[in-house]
Amino acid sequence: MQQTVQEALCQTEAPEETDKFYQDVIEGLTSEFKRLPSKYFYDQQGDRIFQQIMACDQYYLTRCEAEILKNQREQICETIRDGDDSFEIIELGAGDGTKTVHLLDGLARRGKSFRYLPIDISGNILNELTDNLLAQNPELDIEPLEGEYFEMLDQAVSLSALHKVVMFLGSNIGNMPPEDALQFCTRIRQSIMPGDMVLIGFDLVKDPYTIRAAYSDEQGITNAFNLNLLKRINTELGADFNLNLFDHYCSYDPLTGACKSYLVSQRKHTVSFPSAQIHFNEGECIWMEISQKYSLSQISQMALNSGFEPISTFTDSKGWFADVVWKAV
Ligand SMILES: C[S@@+](CC[C@H](N)C(=O)[O-])C[C@H]1O[C@@H](n2cnc3c(N)ncnc32)[C@H](O)[C@@H]1O
Numbered sequence: 001m002q003q004t005v006q007e008a009l010c011q012t013e014a015p016e017e018t019d020k021f022y023q024d025v026i027e028g029l030t031s032e033f034k035r036l037p038s039k040y041f042y043d044q045q046g047d048r049i050f051q052q053i054m055a056c057d058q059y060y061l062t063r064c065e066a067e068i069l070k071n072q073r074e075q076i077c078e079t080i081r082d083g084d085d086s087f088e089i090i091e092l093g094a095g096d097g098t099k100t101v102h103l104l105d106g107l108a109r110r111g112k113s114f115r116y117l118p119i120d121i122s123g124n125i126l127n128e129l130t131d132n133l134l135a136q137n138p139e140l141d142i143e144p145l146e147g148e149y150f151e152m153l154d155q156a157v158s159l160s161a162l163h164k165v166v167m168f169l170g171s172n173i174g175n176m177p178p179e180d181a182l183q184f185c186t187r188i189r190q191s192i193m194p195g196d197m198v199l200i201g202f203d204l205v206k207d208p209y210t211i212r213a214a215y216s217d218e219q220g221i222t223n224a225f226n227l228n229l230l231k232r233i234n235t236e237l238g239a240d241f242n243l244n245l246f247d248h249y250c251s252y253d254p255l256t257g258a259c260k261s262y263l264v265s266q267r268k269h270t271v272s273f274p275s276a277q278i279h280f281n282e283g284e285c286i287w288m289e290i291s292q293k294y295s296l297s298q299i300s301q302m303a304l305n306s307g308f309e310p311i312s313t314f315t316d317s318k319g320w321f322a323d324v325v326w327k328a329v
Helices: 019-029 044-055 060-071 073-080 100-109 123-136 149-158 178-191 208-214 221-237 296-305
Strands: 087-092 114-120 163-168 197-203 246-253 258-265 269-273 276-280 285-292 308-315 321-328
Touching: 019 221, 044 060, 044 123, 044 221, 060 073, 060 100, 060 208, 060 321, 073 100, 073 197, 073 308, 073 321, 087 100, 087 149, 100 114, 100 123, 114 123, 114 149, 149 178, 163 178, 178 197, 178 296, 208 246, 221 246, 221 258, 221 285, 296 308, 296 321
Parallel strands: 087 114, 087 163, 163 197
Antiparallel strands: 197 321, 246 258, 258 285, 269 276, 308 321
């Protein structure tokens, strides 16, 4: 039965430094259907496991997008910046930037003058990204910004009046349901000026077996990625999740394009926090993440509905992934 936040909390006080994390976790675990926000996956260990996922054979997304950004970088560079003036590239959820580097290289080779502002909630991955990029190109003008997407986007935008290109790669946009993705794009639009551009990576609808395999690798890396969030909650919030009592499950619904990851409780048990108790039934799930898939027409519609004009669509040779360029109108 669903617990209310009040019932779950034995005391009213939450640990102070981790307040927001604590509140989000308790709110998620006491909601009608237990869930945890996927943005908390990315601590140092989570960053490392995500890099292993990206290197997995079944996880086609990274290879498809890398192919696009590598093989079509000339056309993409031409599209995102056709003038000669200086401009800024702001990347939301930049991660380790292994794919972005193709575009940055392409722009540098064309002699474009630009500044790169990667934004990420994980300071660890931002440091790795910055070190790697500067090792490859010590001349790169880079300003990493650690924090939440929009807090940092607004900060980045306020730094100069230069033309902006906002990038959101790796199907990060899929980590929210379509209605939230639309709001997210609308919010980006509100932060930038007419004529500014966005470059967004969308994973496309395709054979359901291929999609499901990408999120349920046999080596158990995705399982470890999900369990790592429970481990993080134990370490940072003093909970006592027994990781052996949860197992990863993934579903894909071809009708809605929603691929969802869950952790399933293997038996009835209770998890204790310093100031809360969360009860699990056998078979009860925690919804961990959505990875939404889109058709090309849904993507164009999202552009129009959020205040953009679709400019170009770049797809990989299999037609599995799309990087789209939209202009703010
Ligand atoms: C799925 S990874 C993709 C990384 C990269 N864009 C790529 O294509 O390889 C998501 C990245 O977004 C970051 N992230 C997730 N939620 C965030 C948020 N709310 N604000 C800022 N960064 C966030 C994570 O730390 C992680 O590095």
